[in-house]
Amino acid sequence: MKIHVLTASMSLLFIAACSQPSADAEADAATTNIDYVGDSRSTVLDLKEALSSELQTAMQAAGIGAAIEVCRSLAQPITADISGRDAEKTIRRVALRYRNPANAADELSKSVMEQWIADLDDQQAAKPVVNQTMDSVIVHHPIILGANCLACHGDPDNFHPEVTKALSANYPNDNATGFEVGELRGAFRVEYTN
Numbered sequence: 001m002k003i004h005v006l007t008a009s010m011s012l013l014f015i016a017a018c019s020q021p022s023a024d025a026e027a028d029a030a031t032t033n034i035d036y037v038g039d040s041r042s043t044v045l046d047l048k049e050a051l052s053s054e055l056q057t058a059m060q061a062a063g064i065g066a067a068i069e070v071c072r073s074l075a076q077p078i079t080a081d082i083s084g085r086d087a088e089k090t091i092r093r094v095a096l097r098y099r100n101p102a103n104a105a106d107e108l109s110k111s112v113m114e115q116w117i118a119d120l121d122d123q124q125a126a127k128p129v130v131n132q133t134m135d136s137v138i139v140h141h142p143i144i145l146g147a148n149c150l151a152c153h154g155d156p157d158n159f160h161p162e163v164t165k166a167l168s169a170n171y172p173n174d175n176a177t178g179f180e181v182g183e184l185r186g187a188f189r190v191e192y193t194n
């Protein structure tokens, strides 16, 4: 019974691992382009589900340290796979403070995320943002930190020893700790090209 309860709570944690809750990513039809926001949201959900299911499996099979290994080896290929399904659309995750340098933000993503941080500071919701350029449309959806992310992105003093060990082995320059619940963690960036 104890094992059962433990497995269930670990599963809950890892359903969300490497992904994010979308509560704050609701579109505001009045201020954003509804087609791009709606379409990109479905791609975001596909990616979240794919990451979550891989992690859940890893977690159930081998524990929290192994889940970080899975994140390290599979988060990028899973993202590339979802991205590759549509030739005109790519998705990636970006962050101001990142764990994997592959997720570093460019100037556009940085400015969107900095505006969201200002909005959150003003008690405003961070909402999806659509940017149109000459040859592309880029939609950012916010990633807000939830309580179930703290195990790997919260205060390192509270990390399980397996997490500390796996992070220092796999991400020696990790910048993605010290977050608090409700804080901006990053963005899903969906880009449409013609």
Ligand code: HEC
Residues within 6 Å of the ligand: 013, 014, 016, 017, 018, 019, 020, 021, 064, 067, 068, 071, 072, 073, 075, 076, 093, 094, 095, 097, 098, 099, 100, 101, 103, 143, 144, 145, 146, 148, 149, 150, 151, 152, 153, 176, 185, 186, 187
């Ligand atoms: C099991 C530990 C673990 C948990 C729990 C976890 N993450 Fe992560 N997260 C990682 C690892 C490892 C990476 C690096 C993946 C890679 O190499 O691409 C990562 C990367 C990310 C990234 C990409 C940006 C970056 O820093 O490279 C975001 C965004 C992110 N996590 C958000 C979250 C959110 C939101 C939650 C909670 C819903 C969460 N994570 C829960 C381990 C975790």
